[in-house]
Amino acid sequence: MNVMSKxxxxxxxxxxxxxxxxxxxxxxxxxxxxxxxxxxxxxxGLGLETADxxxxxxxxxxxxxxxxxxxxxxxxxSGVIWQADFLExxxxxxxxxxxxxxxxxxxxxxxxxxxxxxxxxxxxxxxRTVGGEYMYxxxxxxxxxxxxxxxxxxxxxxxxxxxxxx
Numbered sequence: 001m002n003v004m005s006k007x008x009x010x011x012x013x014x015x016x017x018x019x020x021x022x023x024x025x026x027x028x029x030x031x032x033x034x035x036x037x038x039x040x041x042x043x044x045g046l047g048l049e050t051a052d053x054x055x056x057x058x059x060x061x062x063x064x065x066x067x068x069x070x071x072x073x074x075x076x077x078s079g080v081i082w083q084a085d086f087l088e089x090x091x092x093x094x095x096x097x098x099x100x101x102x103x104x105x106x107x108x109x110x111x112x113x114x115x116x117x118x119x120x121x122x123x124x125x126x127x128r129t130v131g132g133e134y135m136y137x138x139x140x141x142x143x144x145x146x147x148x149x150x151x152x153x154x155x156x157x158x159x160x161x162x163x164x165x166x
Contacts, residue, residue, distance in 0.1 A: 029120040031165055033141040036068040039086040042163050043072030053085065062087075065094040067142075072160065074153075082153040084160055085146040092142050099124060099139035102146055106135040125166070129154065138166045 034042075040050040054069045067090055073083035089095040106128045107115075113130035125138035134154040136147040138161070145166045147157050 031120060031123045031140045033122075033143045034164060034166075036070040036086055036088055039145075039164065040070050040072065043084075043160060046160060046163060048072040048160065049075055062089075062094075062098060065090050074156070082149040082156065083147075084157060087144045087146065089142045089144070095139050095142045095144050096124075098144050099126075099137055102126075102137040102144075106137065106148075109133065109135070123166075136161065140166060 036052070040052075043050050050070060050072045052069070053071045054066060057063045057066055057069055067088040069088070070086045071083050072086070074081040087095075087098065089098065103126045106126065109128070109130050111131040113128050115126070115128040117126045118124065123138065123140040125136070127134070127136045129135070129151055132151050134147070134149055134151045134157060136145070136157065138145045145161070145164065147161075149157060
């Protein structure tokens with residue numbers, strides 16, 4: 001006795017095939033790592049202010065592992081409105097450590113949160129919106145893009161993220 005009709009089996013087969021194809025393609029996706037100068041050029045093209053920030057990390061625990069650092073964002077007379085930080089590490093392992101540390105800090109923020117996480121062959125990203133804050137970390141090979149800003153500037157940050165391909 002055959003419980004499923006032929007059309008049901010066909011639809012189920014198509015769904016399974018699509019799911020397998022999505023897993024195979026999704027797991028093998030990669031992103032192209034950029035440089036600090038590319039980050040700054042792209043940000044400036046969006047009308048953002050940029051700065052080389054490597055000296056800002058001189059007294060931090062990650063200074064010895066950084067090759068370069070840059071920031072982009074918006075300011076007004078009262079100071080920084082929002083900022084994105086781009087870091088180039090000396091090794092992929094150090095970039096991964098930074099990513100995992102940032103992700104843990106984001107996850108520690110309590111409240112009703114919305115979050116996404118994506119892993120590709122050479123990258124990983126994580127975003128979390130909670131308590132009026134938007135947090136985003138993306139690692140591509142030896143680079144990282146870090147954003148932690150007021151949620152009202154989330155669309156501006158996403159425009160930069162999309163333009164960078166991160």
